[in-house]
Amino acid sequence: MPKMCAAADRTADAGATIAAMTAEAHPPNAESDLSRLLHADRRAGVEHGALHKPLHISATFGYATAAELVAVFQGANPGFVYARQGNPTGGALEGKLALLEGSRAAAGFSTGMAAIAGILLALLKAGDHLVVSRHLFGNTRSLLQTVQGLGIDVDFVDAAEAGSVEAALRQSTRLVFVETIANPGTQVPDLAGIGRLCAERGLLYVVDNTMTTPALLRARDVGAGLIVHSLTKGLSGHGDAMGGAVIDTGLFDWTRWPHIAEPFRIGDPAGWGLLQIKKRGLRDFGATLRPEDAHRIATGLETLELRIGTTNANARVLAQWLEQQAGVARVYYPGLASHPQHARAAGLFGGRFGSLLSFELKHGIDPLAVLDRLRLIILSSHLSDNRTLAIPVAQTIFWELGAERRAEMGIADGLVRLSVGIEPVADLQADLGNALAPFNG
Ligand SMILES: *Cc1c(COP(=O)(O)O)cnc(C)c1O
Numbered sequence: 001m002p003k004m005c006a007a008a009d010r011t012a013d014a015g016a017t018i019a020a021m022t023a024e025a026h027p028p029n030a031e032s033d034l035s036r037l038l039h040a041d042r043r044a045g046v047e048h049g050a051l052h053k054p055l056h057i058s059a060t061f062g063y064a065t066a067a068e069l070v071a072v073f074q075g076a077n078p079g080f081v082y083a084r085q086g087n088p089t090g091g092a093l094e095g096k097l098a099l100l101e102g103s104r105a106a107a108g109f110s111t112g113m114a115a116i117a118g119i120l121l122a123l124l125k126a127g128d129h130l131v132v133s134r135h136l137f138g139n140t141r142s143l144l145q146t147v148q149g150l151g152i153d154v155d156f157v158d159a160a161e162a163g164s165v166e167a168a169l170r171q172s173t174r175l176v177f178v179e180t181i182a183n184p185g186t187q188v189p190d191l192a193g194i195g196r197l198c199a200e201r202g203l204l205y206v207v208d209n210t211m212t213t214p215a216l217l218r219a220r221d222v223g224a225g226l227i228v229h230s231l232t233k234g235l236s237g238h239g240d241a242m243g244g245a246v247i248d249t250g251l252f253d254w255t256r257w258p259h260i261a262e263p264f265r266i267g268d269p270a271g272w273g274l275l276q277i278k279k280r281g282l283r284d285f286g287a288t289l290r291p292e293d294a295h296r297i298a299t300g301l302e303t304l305e306l307r308i309g310t311t312n313a314n315a316r317v318l319a320q321w322l323e324q325q326a327g328v329a330r331v332y333y334p335g336l337a338s339h340p341q342h343a344r345a346a347g348l349f350g351g352r353f354g355s356l357l358s359f360e361l362k363h364g365i366d367p368l369a370v371l372d373r374l375r376l377i378i379l380s381s382h383l384s385d386n387r388t389l390a391i392p393v394a395q396t397i398f399w400e401l402g403a404e405r406r407a408e409m410g411i412a413d414g415l416v417r418l419s420v421g422i423e424p425v426a427d428l429q430a431d432l433g434n435a436l437a438p439f440n441g
Contacts, residue, residue, distance in 0.1 A: 037096050038302055044092065053092035055295050059083045075267070085283045089291035093298045097235075097245050100214040100301070101227055104250035104270060107278045108243060108289035112210060112230025113139055115244030118281025119206060119226060120144075123273070125259050126151030129172040133159035133189055135182035135409075137208070138397050160341065162193030174257075175204040180219070181211040181345075183383065184358040184393050184417040185410065186332045188341035191348060195223020202256050210234070211356055211384070215308040216349040225252030226273070231293075234355065234384030236300035237307045241293040246281075248274040307386065307422055311355035314388075314428060315420040319357045321429055327365055327439035329414070333357040355384050355421075358393065361414035365439045367392040371416065373435035376427055388421040388428055 041053040061080045063069040072079035080088060086108070094106040109115040120143070124130070132144060134156040144154050155168040159178045176198055178189045191207065198205035207224035209217060213234045219227040229235055231243030254260060254272040264276040281287055300307075312335075319333035331338075334345035335353030345353055361367055371379055371390055380389040381397060391397065393415040398406050420428070 033099055033102075034305060037099055040096055040099070041092060041298075052295070053089055053298065055291050056088040057291055058087070083291075084286055084288050085278065086288075087291045087294070089298075090289045090294040093243075093289075093294045093301075094245070096298060096301055097229070097231075097247055100218075100304075101209075101247045101249065102214075102218045102220050103227065103247045105274055106245050106247040107274055107282065108231075108245055108294060109281060110244065110287045110289055110293075111242050112228065112232060112244035113143065114281065114285070114287030115228050115230075115246045116140055116208070117143060118244075118277050118285065118287060119228065119246055120147050120152075121285070122277045122280035123204075123257070123259060124152050124174060127172060128174045129153040129155070129170050130175050130177060131155050131157055131165050131168045131173060132177040133157065133179060133182065135159070135185055135187045136177075136179060137183055137210075138400075140177075140179075140208070142400075159189035159194060160187060162190040162197050165194050166197055169201065169203075173201075173203060175206055177206045177208070179208040179211060180217055181334060181354050181356060183211065183356055184332070184397075184415060186334050186339065186354070186356060186358065188334055188345045188348070190344070191217075191219075191222040198225070199223055199251075202253070204252050204257065211354055212349060213304060213308060213384075215304050216312075216352050216354065220249035220251060222348070223251060224249055231289075231297045233382075234308060234311075235304060236297040237303070237384065237386050238296065238300050239382060239385040239387070241296035241300070243289050243293050243297050244287075246274065246277055308352070308355070310422040311384070311420050312352040314422070314425045315355045315357050315418075316353060317425045318418065318420060318428060318432065322357075322359045322432070325436055325440055327362055327370075327436050328359050329362045330360040331357060332359070356417070356419055358415055358417045360412050361416065361439070363414065365414055367414050367416050368395070370435050370439060373438075374431055375434070376423065376431040377418070377435075383419045385419060386422050388423055389419040391417050393417050 042051050046053060060082050071077040073081055090108040094108050097106040109118055132154060148154050157164040157168050159165060165176055176194060181188055195205055204225045205223055206226045207219040208228040209219045210230045210233050227247040229245045231245055250270055255269045260272045260276055264272055316335040319331050319336050322328050323331045334342060371392060377388045377390050381391050382389055394406055394411055394413045398411050
């Protein structure tokens with residue numbers, strides 16, 4: 001029986017969608033991935049000549065004969081069974097995500113956190129050891145505390161040097177987890193060096209590529225085995241949907257993973273890891289991506305390149321300008337020459353540096369008083385939206401950590417995080433200039 005359940009997931013495998021996308025008269029190399037993405041739904045044969053994959057809201061899928069139902073259930077035929085494990089609208093999005101990351105297959109989740117929990121809880125067992133970056137998204141960090149409570153050991157290291165990761169490795173180490181650009185400090189780990197280390201040691205390398213998106217980095221290029229995305233952020237951009245994704249690059253050899261359960265050791269071993277993540281993360285935990293959200297995220301993806309180009313250019317202008325303001329003590333942005341990993345970021349991210357920057361106000365300036373003077377920029381905790389957002393870090397997203405931990409992490413009370421949007425940069429500069437004006441003298 002479990003064998004039958006396991007097999008059903010291969011039906012929604014993104015590889016099948018990619019195959020459909022590329023099964024065209026034109027050789028795939030003649031077109032860029034962006035063109036392939038924009039035309040993927042149409043070419044997959046949407047009815048009435050529609051240009052978008054329809055919103056399939058059905059909770060379940062019916063078959064004309066019992067034999068057909070069984071064939072889909074066992075994975076012999078492609079198809080969908082019960083929508084907790086995936087739906088066609090989500091499947092189309094998964095194919096596009098795998099295409100953008102140059103990877104084997106993707107699985108959609110209800111949120112970015114569900115995707116990360118899906119990886120950790122589906123793959124690990126008590127007694128395993130993980131090495132993770134010290135600079136992680138706050139909720140990922142708190143999820144890791146839950147994971148520690150289940151008997152899994154976690155070491156938090158400064159991933160700026162691959163050597164610190166190496167020094168923390170043990171016999172029981174299974175996985176290394178990093179983010180491409182940390183929030184709010186914008187640290188950039190030695191992504192490629194850690195990738196080489198993981199390849200040498202046969203470790204699963206998980207890269208959260210949310211802050212860079214494949215527009216800046218294909219995480220497979222730095223050796224990631226699994227890529228994580230919060231689809232809520234830059235990939236959708238419009239702030240009108242939530243989602244997450246786990247993408248299997250195809251680089252990790254799942255025959256070396258000790259905890260693939262028997263029912264998931266079916267078919268090509270390259271698919272085992274994602275099958276187990278989907279079976280547990282979607283079927284068992286129920287962290288399903290809604291078709292409505294999948295549709296909105298897919299629409300957002302179409303303009304990824306345009307949006308990222310604008311937000312990243314705006315962020316760079318604002319970072320340079322903020323560095324010159326009298327009321328500002330420090331600016332954290334990988335695009336600044338003053339950033340400790342500027343050269344690394346320039347090499348990895350194709351000359352772009354993301355839409356996230358943080359600035360520290362001079363001692364004695366109340367960040368809340370500055371932020372209250374903003375008229376255009378929104379006071380909000382979200383990231384990589386089309387609109388520019390600002391938040392005082394110590395008083396909100398890092399409040400729960402307490403003053404001592406914040407001091408250790410270098411998070412000053414006057415730290416403000418900006419997520420830069422696509423507004424004309426002159427408007428943003430004027431708004432920030434007006435907010436800072438009484439404090440600049
Ligand atoms: C937002 C975020 C997440 C979590 O994503 P949600 O969709 O909000 O659950 C994970 N990692 C990073 C780097 C993020 O910025």
